[in-house]
Amino acid sequence: MSIPLWPTLWLALTALLALGLVLLVVLLPAESRRRLLGRREAQPAVIDERAQAFLAAGLLPLSDCPRDRTACLRCLQVDRCVVHRLLELGLTPGVELRVVQDNGGPMLVSVRGSRVALGRDLADNLWVEMGDRANGK
Amino acid sequence: MMTIATAPAARALSVALAGNPNAGKTTLFNALTGARQHVGNWPGKTVEKKTGALVRDALRLDITDLPGAYSLSAYSLEEVVARDFILDERPDVVVAVVDAANLERNLYLVVQLLELETPGVIALNMIDVATRQGLDFDVARLSEALGAAVVPTAARRGEGLEPIVAAIAAAAGAPRSLFRLDYGPVVESEIDALLAALAQSSLVLAYPPRWLAIKLLEDDADVAAKLAAEAGGAELLATATAARARLEAALGEDADTVLADRRYAWIHALVGRAMRAERAETLTLSDRIDRFATHRLLGIPLFLAAMWLVFKITTDLSAPWVDWLDAVLTGPLSRWMLAALGALGLGETWVASLAVDGVLAGVGSVLAFVPVLLALYFALAVLEDSGYMARGAFVMDRLMKRIGLQGRSFLPLMVGFGCSVPAIYATRTLTNQRDRVLTGLLVPFISCGARLPVYVLFAAIFFPARAGLVILGLYVLGIVVALGVGLLLQRTLLPATGEAGLVMELPPYRLPNARSIGFHMWQRTRAFLQHAASLILMTTLVIWLLTAIPLGGAGTFADTPMPESAFGRVSALAAPALRPLGFGSWESGGALITGLVAKEVVVSTLAQIHDVASATDAVGTTTFAGDLVEIVTSFGRAVVETLRAIPGLVGINLATDEAGDDAALSAALRASFEETSGGHAAAAGLAFMVFVLLYTPCMAAVAAERHELGTRWMWLSLFGQLAIAWLIALAVFQLGRLLGGG
Numbered sequence: 001m002s003i004p005l006w007p008t009l010w011l012a013l014t015a016l017l018a019l020g021l022v023l024l025v026v027l028l029p030a031e032s033r034r035r036l037l038g039r040r041e042a043q044p045a046v047i048d049e050r051a052q053a054f055l056a057a058g059l060l061p062l063s064d065c066p067r068d069r070t071a072c073l074r075c076l077q078v079d080r081c082v083v084h085r086l087l088e089l090g091l092t093p094g095v096e097l098r099v100v101q102d103n104g105g106p107m108l109v110s111v112r113g114s115r116v117a118l119g120r121d122l123a124d125n126l127w128v129e130m131g132d133r134a135n136g137k
Numbered sequence: 138m139m140t141i142a143t144a145p146a147a148r149a150l151s152v153a154l155a156g157n158p159n160a161g162k163t164t165l166f167n168a169l170t171g172a173r174q175h176v177g178n179w180p181g182k183t184v185e186k187k188t189g190a191l192v193r194d195a196l197r198l199d200i201t202d203l204p205g206a207y208s209l210s211a212y213s214l215e216e217v218v219a220r221d222f223i224l225d226e227r228p229d230v231v232v233a234v235v236d237a238a239n240l241e242r243n244l245y246l247v248v249q250l251l252e253l254e255t256p257g258v259i260a261l262n263m264i265d266v267a268t269r270q271g272l273d274f275d276v277a278r279l280s281e282a283l284g285a286a287v288v289p290t291a292a293r294r295g296e297g298l299e300p301i302v303a304a305i306a307a308a309a310g311a312p313r314s315l316f317r318l319d320y321g322p323v324v325e326s327e328i329d330a331l332l333a334a335l336a337q338s339s340l341v342l343a344y345p346p347r348w349l350a351i352k353l354l355e356d357d358a359d360v361a362a363k364l365a366a367e368a369g370g371a372e373l374l375a376t377a378t379a380a381r382a383r384l385e386a387a388l389g390e391d392a393d394t395v396l397a398d399r400r401y402a403w404i405h406a407l408v409g410r411a412m413r414a415e416r417a418e419t420l421t422l423s424d425r426i427d428r429f430a431t432h433r434l435l436g437i438p439l440f441l442a443a444m445w446l447v448f449k450i451t452t453d454l455s456a457p458w459v460d461w462l463d464a465v466l467t468g469p470l471s472r473w474m475l476a477a478l479g480a481l482g483l484g485e486t487w488v489a490s491l492a493v494d495g496v497l498a499g500v501g502s503v504l505a506f507v508p509v510l511l512a513l514y515f516a517l518a519v520l521e522d523s524g525y526m527a528r529g530a531f532v533m534d535r536l537m538k539r540i541g542l543q544g545r546s547f548l549p550l551m552v553g554f555g556c557s558v559p560a561i562y563a564t565r566t567l568t569n570q571r572d573r574v575l576t577g578l579l580v581p582f583i584s585c586g587a588r589l590p591v592y593v594l595f596a597a598i599f600f601p602a603r604a605g606l607v608i609l610g611l612y613v614l615g616i617v618v619a620l621g622v623g624l625l626l627q628r629t630l631l632p633a634t635g636e637a638g639l640v641m642e643l644p645p646y647r648l649p650n651a652r653s654i655g656f657h658m659w660q661r662t663r664a665f666l667q668h669a670a671s672l673i674l675m676t677t678l679v680i681w682l683l684t685a686i687p688l689g690g691a692g693t694f695a696d697t698p699m700p701e702s703a704f705g706r707v708s709a710l711a712a713p714a715l716r717p718l719g720f721g722s723w724e725s726g727g728a729l730i731t732g733l734v735a736k737e738v739v740v741s742t743l744a745q746i747h748d749v750a751s752a753t754d755a756v757g758t759t760t761f762a763g764d765l766v767e768i769v770t771s772f773g774r775a776v777v778e779t780l781r782a783i784p785g786l787v788g789i790n791l792a793t794d795e796a797g798d799d800a801a802l803s804a805a806l807r808a809s810f811e812e813t814s815g816g817h818a819a820a821a822g823l824a825f826m827v828f829v830l831l832y833t834p835c836m837a838a839v840a841a842e843r844h845e846l847g848t849r850w851m852w853l854s855l856f857g858q859l860a861i862a863w864l865i866a867l868a869v870f871q872l873g874r875l876l877g878g879g
């Protein structure tokens with residue numbers, strides 16, 4: 001009766017396989033790795049001139065916009081296909097938005113009376129202006 | 138004899154309903170057409186197409202419910218379907234369904250519909266909600282600006298239906314819409330230039346010229362392709378590119394952005410004139426609920442709880458009904474059929490066997506899915522209708538993206554633990570074809586409930602001390618294989634569609650509507666019966682036929698011992714392929730083949746093949762009246778059990794009523810596996826379980842895959858899974874043999 005030994009071994013093997021796969025999933029694609037390690041550290045390494053210019057002009061990425069404050073959308077730094085989806089949902093340059101929820105993952109913003117969820121990567125590339133003008137009213 | 142319709146020739150109009158997702162199109166469609174509707178797919182697409190008719194006096198409206206879209210560009214499947222329908226089928230009237238409580242965003246699509254120059258009517262829907270929010274509309278002003286009738290409706294309450302029908306009838310006869318949105322001097326001059334260039338093209342005969350010019354400025358891929366196919370199209374495209382370049386130079390923005398911006402600016406101004414808000418927009422109730430539902434810490438646990446509930450509803454609430462159907466079919470109905478055939482003198486012939494073991498069994502395996510699907514669609518409809526489904530996708534987005542899927546993929550995979558069939562249907566809730574296919578292909582690897590009886594039997598035979606652990610291991614293995622296959626597919630056949638990221642509207646929370654949930658449950662379940670039933674029935678019949686045909690041996694048709702039937706012979710052919718896996722006997726092969734009908738059948742086939750009389754075959758003498766009473770009382774029992782299951786939905790009840798393993802079957806199986814594996818029965822038993830976990834899904838799931846994903850993907854899943862199952866079972870057996878020794 002040598003049976004009881006090896007199903008345990010087999011289970012351990014499956015578990016190892018599972019662990020390996022999970023690690024593979026999380027670690028292999030460079031994108032995911034960056035996501036895991038936190039983009040705040042990862043980003044300054046690549047000095048994006050345009051991002052610098054936007055920051056200098058007093059713009060913020062939407063992902064840094066505090067909750068419940070009104071901001072004005074200024075620039076959409078994403079591909080054409082995505083720009084298109086954003087435009088049809090009413091995210092045109094100059095529109096006013098308000099962050100309704102920010103839980104570290106996707107952002108939820110209120111725009112033209114509807115609520116739109118935007119992936120974090122996307123929100124990093126939408127530049128908004130906070131200024132008093134936007135919040136004055 | 139022919140009957141001649143005496144009614145005066147009714148005027149027939151084709152009507153299309155268009156609108157944003159969640160504007161209430163389907164509700165309006167249901168209210169207008171009632172039960173007279175047909176649900177199918179758009180040719181070649183997995184987008185649902187609903188058509189229906191409304192007859193009023195001498196007027197007949199043939200209504201098509203277009204998929205929900207935010208605009209009419211060529212960027213998503215839904216948009217393309219809606220746009221092609223309007224452009225190519227040229228409906229007599231397009232009804233734009235608009236959410237009055239969200240007017241500005243909804244008018245964006247309306248403006249584009251009007252630019253297509255088909256006669257339009259605007260249903261200002263959800264007027265009840267808007268009024269409650271203190272919004273007040275100047276309908277006449279809206280109507281004047283848009284050049285189309287505007288009719289306030291509340292589709293859910295059936296208000297405003299008659300005015301809509303009247304407006305449709307009036308619009309059909311009216312002259313072309315005069316709607317024209319002024320894009321400002323710079324854009325207008327480019328539009329004029331393009332109009333002049335387009336004048337020679339034959340496209341202007343088929344499509345509105347101004348619309349073509351605007352689309353060319355927007356660099357619309359579809360229109361560009363149409364133009365390129367024309368003579369002289371290349372020059373026109375060059376002209377368009379130049380116009381776009383000038384526009385972008387003059388205004389400093391993409392032409393796309395400029396046009397969208399102008400449309401929204403125009404709409405914003407119009408809404409400002411035609412709508413009055415009593416109070417300024419504040420944090421709505423939905424926002425406040427979302428503070429919890431999408432909370433950083435609470436969001437995921439809440440979602441998992443909701444998913445658990447869906448899973449329990451599909452399994453627990455439907456179980457009493459599945460049992461009831463099974464009892465009625467195998468009990469009274471079989472007896473009646475046999476009695477009737479007996480009265481005709483066909484009692485012990487092959488006809489009786491065909492009727493009971495072939496047809497009735499086949500019908501039974503189709504019907505068994507009906508309660509499960511009804512329960513699933515109930516749960517899905519409540520989630521969708523209340524608006525929570527979108528929140529779930531929002532919350533799970535980050536996690537699911539790690540494995541290349543979207544947040545919504547979680548639900549089908551979860552439902553897959555209950556049954557693969559509804560899980561594959563649940564992939565409909567995903568927003569794009571690629572994710573739908575990927576999720577649909579992964580679902581069968583998730584171990585469904587039907588496979589559990591096989592594990593329970595085998596684990597009890599071969600691993601009595603650690604049965605629970607082994608079964609858990611199988612579930613984990615299923616998930617791991619699904620992850621691995623998912624990764625593989627993403628790197629090969631289904632590459633990720635760009636780093637698009639999540640962009641999704643979260644509709645406000647609404648109380649789910651019983652009527653629309655009922656509609657939804659019934660229509661989807663009917664679609665299953667229409668599409669999958671024939672395939673499942675056919676498989677059952679083929680297997681019956683194979684067991685009936687004698688090949689060699691002394692048996693006659695429908696009365697032949699298993700090993701000597703065509704089925705036995707075919708199974709024997711499969712045996713050599715299974716030998717390296719440790720269970721290369723015709724008995725195992727045969728059981729696996731019947732498992733194609735439904736995985737739970739594997740156990741009963743094994744019992745049948747190993748000639749272990751099961752206790753259920755005791756046919757008592759019953760009367761017709763007794764049978765009827767039995768059907769009714771068992772129905773009542775099912776109702777009670779369903780009700781009793783409701784409180785259990787919340788808790789975990791690991792009821793292990795599956796323990797009825799016969800000693801005789803266990804012994805027979807053990808002996809058989811001992812023999813085929815050369816003394817490594819445990820390894821072979823484990824390999825068999827792994828094989829059952831991973832091999833080709835049951836016919837119902839295959840039918841669902843064909844229906845939802847298309848034939849090509851169905852074949853891939855069929856053979857791909859067989860190959861994966863074989864390889865992994867081989868590894869398990871050979872490894873087990875090496876490690877286990879004994």
Ligand SMILES: Nc1nc2c(ncn2[C@@H]2O[C@H](COP(=O)(O)OP(=O)(O)OP(=O)(O)O)[C@@H](O)[C@H]2O)c(=O)[nH]1
Nearest residue numbers: 158159160161162163164205263291292293522650
């Ligand atoms: N209060 C109110 N609710 C409505 C009205 N019309 C529709 N609804 C609700 O709005 C929700 C969405 O309606 P649907 O008819 O499914 O919307 P749709 O436009 O077909 O959405 P898609 O199928 O996603 O394109 C449902 O919960 C309806 O019950 C209305 O006039 N008043």
